[in-house]
Amino acid sequence: MPLSESLDFWHDAVLAQLVGMDISAEGGTYAATMRADHLGDLGITTVECDPGVVHRTPRFIARGDGREVWAAVLTRGLAQVEQDGRATELRPGDVAFLETIRPSRTRFPQRFQLKIFAVPRSRLGLSEADLRQVTARPMRPEGGLAALLSPFMSRLADTSDSYSRSAAEQLAGSAVDLLAAAAAQQLGTAPARLPGADRVLLLRIHAFIRWHLADPDLTPEAIARAHHISVRYVHRLFEGQGTTVSRWIRELRLRECRRELTRTTTRSLGVGGVGRRWGFTSTAQFGRAFRREYGTSPTEWLQHARGGRSIEKEA
Template identity: 45%
Template sequence: MAPDVQDRSAPGSFHTTDALPVPHRRAYWRGALSETFGAVNMTVPDEVYSGTIRATPLGRLQAVTVDGDCLSALRTRRLVSQDDQDEYVVVKLLDRGVARLEQDGREALLGPGDVFVYDMARPLKLTLPQHFRTKSLVLPRDVLGLRESDMAQVTACPLGPDTPLGGLLSPFLAGLVDGARDYPPRTSELMARNVVDLLGVMADEVLGRSAAEPPDGNRAVLLRIQAFIDRHLADPDLTPRAIARAHHISLRHLHKLFESEEATVGRWIQRRRLQECRRDLALHPDVTIAAVAHRWGFTSAAHFSRVFRAAYGMAPREWRGTQDPAPRLPSSAGTLAA
């Protein structure tokens, strides 16, 4: 195996074959794909001429660009069952080349400018038969907020650049992924939260739903509220009443919206705060636990420790001691993010 060629000057990861002798490129490229894409059967040509993979954190999302020769990626039921981190969805723009995606009994033939979705929780096959470039957003399934039945209808249903929404999403997704490594951390978080609304509109477009149709019409409102919560997690005065007032809805209607999330509004806020605290505890080992808790809206360090232990089965200090502080693309998030 040739030595790893990565740019470590920016968050995320970068792999390229360009600096390697030609005989070493195929082995390196397969290794880079495996490291990034996790549990997948990957086929690449006998001779690899060039290939790059760039993955950049964008809040809870990952922005991934892959430029390379032809490949075929197969995720079988066995691989899905063996992968304990399959809770990711990939929203992808085919920027160059052609592709074929098979999932949920559908086959989509794709061309430049097409935007499409696939779900890592179920088997799929992605074939790119010629030189290609893709730009992807990899996001936890809970961020998109789709029911299982809806997700199964959205996969392998591309939006072309000649459609009204596809024409909007294609350049937006390209610009978002291209600029991800240059955004300041706060801007990255805001961009990631705001893009969720557009993805929700994309899902409605594929499903043929109108925003006025109940109960699914409320999902767009729910996603906007969840994005609002994410933007204001650091505010200790973030309460259900304040959220309802900001969105001009009743408190009763707000609680009704969250019934589908199997969590009260207060529990949702606490869960998101804990998730951000857990991330910061790993990424910033020199910051005190009390400072991390305060940053994300917990006014009492003792209360934070109690709810953290209740959620994760150990104290914040114990959890921090088990973590690798280096940021990495989750193996399942990267899977098939080509």
């Protein structure tokens, strides 16, 4: 496929296999692969794609019949998801439900792999009101049911073509039962009441900061403008959390830089390149902030980490 036609081709492929979406990417070209299969009455699609933004708009929703709900397993990269009034970030291993008949927007800031299970909505046994409560809420594989669900679903997607028909139907039934149990668990642990207005606003600001973390112009003023509030109000919200907005942004950036430094795929960027990728305007600024936070320079920390003597601390 000529590169100049790759994004249009991918739009058509996604529409044919999944649902219609607006897909945008820098440069207008797109390197992506798709693997599609069925396991019993579950549709399974594995996509591996370049960074971009996927927007499920009302004009596309009219084309779908809404018979399926998606259970998505992120196995590589990051996904920043908005649906049903929630904004969340998925990391590798996370599982999340996504609705196909309501608008959604997902930003993938780096190349990613996503395994999508199309589940007949009737099989989950959830009301429409309950479905609205579980969409765009990550199930993290840190313990409990989610720790079982994530590797099971991921492995199932990779081996879906290796089972007999009867085994496939049994495995599909087990997968749906696990997903239904996970949804029920999410509903059972949902807060009994909505938090106060300040808490809701702070959560929205947290999500906004995470999504714009790489922008060097992310400032209290920019945050205030985006949320139609005063800068003073922004500072007051973070004071209630025992921190400042600038400190919170800096800690998140440093945490991402620390992770990035030890990834073999990004080592060619160098220390300065990693810092600039996450919003630091210069190598010197990044180095000073890193040393203040961790007591060592990025270069020294990287040498220890690569030598198996990591001195990192949790931020």
